[in-house]
Amino acid sequence: MKKINSFLVIGGDSRQLYVADYLENKGYEVYIYGFDDKNRKCIDKLNCLSNITDAVVFPLPVSKDGKNINSIIPIKESFDDILAFYNNNIIIFGGMFGKGIENKMRNKNIVYFDYFNREDVTVKNTVPTVQGILKTIIDNVDYTIHSSRCAVFGYGRVGKITADVLASIGADVTVCARKNSDLANVEIKKLNGCLIKDFYKHSDDYDIIINTVPSLVIDLKIIENLKKDCLIIDVSSAPYGTDFATAYNFGINAIQCPSLPGKVAPKTAGKIIGEAIVNIMKEEDL
DSSP, rough: OOOOOEEEEBSHHHHHHHHHHHHHTTTTTTEESSSSOTTTTTEGGGGGTTTSSSEEOOOOOSSSSBBBOSSSEEEEEEEEHHHHHHHSSSEESSSSHHHHHHHHHHHOEEEEEEEGGGGGHHHHHHHHHHHHHHHHHHHHSSSSSSTTTTEEEOOOHHHHHHHHHHHHTTOEEEEEEEEEEHHHHHHHTTTTTEEEEGGGGGGOOOSSEEOOSSOOOOOHHHHHOOOOEEEEEEEEOOSSSBBBHHHHHTOOOOEEOTTHHHHHHHHHHHHHHHHHHHHHHHHHHH
């Protein structure tokens, strides 16, 4: 496999600019497409780079519709258009490609790596995610987190740290999970525990609900019993875990918060992605 000396960083949000910074500081030639920044090597035409870049870095997620590049500044070229510039002479990095885009790359024999699937990215991203959760709470309530009653759905990485942080600042935390084994771990930490299937019985006790489960768990049975000023924050990935339409109909403030690291800590999030790309290159001898 060829060695990578130059990158095209394309689309996305401000995280991508920090990815570019990180790679540039590591000694790579870096070009940017989809941003207007006079301090960087920004280009306005992709075809001028088709012979001088070795790798393309797509954003997280790469695309929201399987066709267009996810970007705060719209990019006129589709993913297919970009592949046409490079064919299989390029190495591609991205986060959450989706099956359709992955199939297109495999059909063209393109080497690609999904940095979002890496354990190091997942673990490091939990901290800015929880920071974003705290910020979202603070921005949307008129009381202190201390002494508030909080329910955290899911006990994966984000759920665990969220529950610990909320408890550390004085919230009364209940962790809701599907498995009794998770609740046993919750009990050891001296937090409250509840099976998700039973939460509706006392959902009216809570001020704040944070969901990390990417399947419907906060449904009509729960929502119809919530206090009117209850705040729901859903940080799960698609297809998400909250019935937002029902929450709206009941006048509940339910906020969908994807990609929190990029919103509240883009510099840190970009560095995490950059580190992952460099680690992949080391592991694959690129």
